[in-house]
Every structure is written in structure tokens, then in C-alpha cells.
Amino acid sequence: MASKKGVRLIITLECTECRSNPDKRSAGVSRYTTSKNRRNTTARLELKKFCSHCNKHSVHKEIK
Numbered sequence: 001m002a003s004k005k006g007v008r009l010i011i012t013l014e015c016t017e018c019r020s021n022p023d024k025r026s027a028g029v030s031r032y033t034t035s036k037n038r039r040n041t042t043a044r045l046e047l048k049k050f051c052s053h054c055n056k057h058s059v060h061k062e063i064k
Contacts, residue, residue, distance in 0.1 A: 008035045013060035015051045028053050032060060 015030040030051040044062040051058045 009038050010035050011062050014063045015060050017058045018053050
């Protein structure tokens with residue numbers, strides 16, 4: 001069976017402050033999964049989400 005390559009991709013968003021800040025509340029990196037339309041949004045996605053490790057809302061960027 002051949003599978004179609006759809007327009008929507010499943011991507012992973014990772015907290016930018018957890019990666020760069022060693023003085024955070026707990027160890028680890030906050031990650032979310034979501035989907036995006038590859039035709040409409042070709043650039044990497046950046047959303048403000050809640051990070052449970054930083055205990056605040058911070059920018060989450062799309063990782064590969």
C-alpha cells in the first residue's frame with residue numbers, strides 16, 4: 001500500500017529558555033507536539049506556550 005504524503009506535518013516545539021538557562025526550577029526541557037500546514041507555513045514555527053520546567057510562559061520553537 002502506498003501512503004500519501006499529506007500537507008500537514010507533525011512538529012515538535014521546544015522551550016528556548018530551558019535549553020539556555022541552567023538556573024531553572026527543575027531539570028529537563030519542555031516539549032509540545034502540534035501540526036502545521038507545510039504549504040501555508042514554510043518557516044519554522046514559534047509559539048508562546050507554558051513551560052512547566054521554567055514555571056512561566058515562554059517562546060517554544062520548532063525543532064527538527
